Amino acid sequence: MKSATVFFFILSAILFLGTFKYLLAYKRPGVYPPKQVLKKRITALAGGCGICLLVASMLSYFL
Template sequence: MKSVAVTFFILSAILVLGTIKHLLDISKPGVYPPKQVIKKRAAALAGGGIVCLLVALMLSYLS
């Protein structure tokens, strides 16, 4: 059970790092894809990261 929680912690960290990368890409001029698409991707990654973090916290407290 602990290994599953650790896996979700690692996955949430990767998703948060992806969110940070996309947020940094928004500030660059002339970036492709358009900024609206990058904002949607960053929001999706952040949402996934939060969900994975919550699942990991629940699993770590239950076991």
């Protein structure tokens, strides 16, 4: 089960970095994907990051 916990922690870190990348693109003026699309991507990645972090925390705490 340690490998599953590590997997979810790594996945949450990757999703966090993706969220940060799109957040920086959202702040720049004149970027190609419209701001609405970037906002949807940011919320999707942040939600996935939160869920993976929650699952990893629960796995590491209970097992």
